[in-house]
Amino acid sequence: MDSHNPSAPDTNRSLPIALLRAREKVMGPIRAMLADVGVTEQQWRVLRVLAERGTLDPTEIADRSCLLMPSLTRILQTLTTKGLITREAHPTDKRRQLVSITAEGRQLIADNLKESQRLNAWLRDSFGADKLDTLLDLLNELDRLDRDPRG
Amino acid sequence: MDSHNPSAPDTNRSLPIALLRAREKVMGPIRAMLADVGVTEQQWRVLRVLAERGTLDPTEIADRSCLLMPSLTRILQTLTTKGLITREAHPTDKRRQLVSITAEGRQLIADNLKESQRLNAWLRDSFGADKLDTLLDLLNELDRLDRDPRG
């Protein structure tokens, strides 16, 4: 088929690429929805986490929303400017902060939650509930694999 | 469990997040390998595509390496500076270019291909060949889903 490099796998069989394409497929419509409201996918994740869990410190937000601290620092600044979150100092530990979502932030979530659920339902219907569950199981299992293959 | 927002799915059951985490798990070791050589994951993808397919125009590179044109433009500039690729004008269509990998670029790939394959083998062994195939099938199928859920 290809005389250039037979040892390289087809991109369809490359897990990193396949994950990339799948993510793009799922995120495309979500990004389109959020663009109308003026928040990014990552900002939306942060707001969702805060709405779900209540007041959190940045470290836990980063963990739950899958963001690195440097990214989160900038995102929290942006969200504060937009009036969607507030930050206050931790009462006993001056290194830490406490981040909360504002009423305005909750309203933004409320305004988009229905559409978000509609997209989820579309995915479940189009792809199949059983396949979706299998896929999620496999992805979670992959994520729990042993640390590092450097042995 | 959580009185804040019962309608929001657990992040483990959120496909976008699950895809993100899985990708990070797979890419971490690869990035570490590439960092030692001084190329990024995306630059590596471009070089791989060129090594596999030979001379290509930027549009096809973008398609095959899953990069957007603006990103690719910058990456091609970087790779040219590093002496890993060359660019020439298309003989008949002055809008287009022809990009080729240099001997130095091929050498970089050769130097890292074995380790790359070792990481692939580790993944296959740790995760299981059957599960990996199932996962790839599901991801590819997801990618082929109907265009847009806007209807």
Added chain:
DNA sequence: CGCTTATACTTAACATGTTAATAGAAAACG
């Protein structure tokens, strides 16, 4: 208590992601 180490961000620097606008050239079309 004073020193060392660890923790919680923050900043910096560079690369990419993402959308929109742009410039140049080819193709379509009246």
Added chain:
DNA sequence: CGTTTTCTATTAACATGTTAAGTATAAGCG
């Protein structure tokens, strides 16, 4: 043939990804 449309690639502008360094505070320890 000339105009309009489409295509290719770049640039711009802003947000995030990523690694390393910096800053301030807390915790551990002799």
